[in-house]
Amino acid sequence: MSFAAALRRDLADCARKYALAEALPHCLSYGEAPIICFEPYHDNSRHGNFFPASYKAICADPAWQRRLAKVHTLGHRALPATDRGRWMELDSCTSSDALLMNIFCHPGALRDRKVCALLGVEPGLSPCFGYRARVPLTNGRFDRTEVDLLLGNLLVEAKLTESDFQSAPKRALQAYRDFDKVFDSSQFPQTGDNYLSYQLLRNVLAAFALQCSFCVLVDARRPDLVDAWYAVMRCVKPVELRTELRISTWQEVADSAPLGLRTFLAKKYGLGRERFEESFATA
Secondary structure (H helix, E strand, C coil): CCCCHHHHHHHHHHHHHHHHCCCCCCCECCCCCEEEEEEEECCCCCCCCHHHHHHHHHHHHHHHHCCCCCHHHHHHHHHCCCCCCCCEEHHHHCCCHHHHHHHCCCCCCCHCCCHHHHCCCCCCCCEEEEEEEEECCCCCCCCEEEEEEEEEEEEEEEECCCCCEEEHHHHHHHCCCCHHHHHHHHCCCCCCEEEEEEEHHHHHHHHHHHEEEEEECCCCCHHHHHHHHHHHHCCCCCCHHHHHHEEEEEEHHHHCCHHHHHHHHHHHHCHHHHHHHHHHHHH
């Protein structure tokens, strides 16, 4: 079993137990390894995929609330019919966007100095999800690369059960103005025509162009994604830029989160030091 498949299994198991314990409306996807999807209450007072305080804050912010309306691309085939007419991406227990918003929309998370110190940002910042960075191209135009999260001067790419960081044709990367200035492409993980970890390469280019820091946020149960990130970091030429690149895990963030949120993350996602050690010991 791949690391991604094993993590999907663990997340589904935690989510199923959490849904039953809390009597939350949910369903299972079709297939041999079903995923749990949650529905909001009819009065929209709660959503099983979100910590209550985080969900309340999301619903109060129009920009954050729009993120909830991203349609699940496989919902009509992989999930039973719902009264809402369609499922949303952030209904899924494996959604990295939902986990990201559970944490950073929590009213106390970015006031907490532990979380902020872990990420190297100042307390009190307002998160921007789905930030469109302007990355310059050789033709004078810009690629509006979408970054999962902008926190002050920090760009964050968040991953959970995604299989990898995607690949792209080499010519697509060479169309970026700063590509040769930033990377030693001879050391890239690559195939004959493609560079691997395309999303990471674009985000590093965005950090360089915007003079930002960049952090990859992954699950500690995904050593394959950790290895992929270090393979990219080794190819970054400017020393100043390398010092602004980092990696953190959901487990580290969960251990630094406010108590109520930390308990939710441990129950629903299996995050936190004790839950991770238990999961690792029984793998």
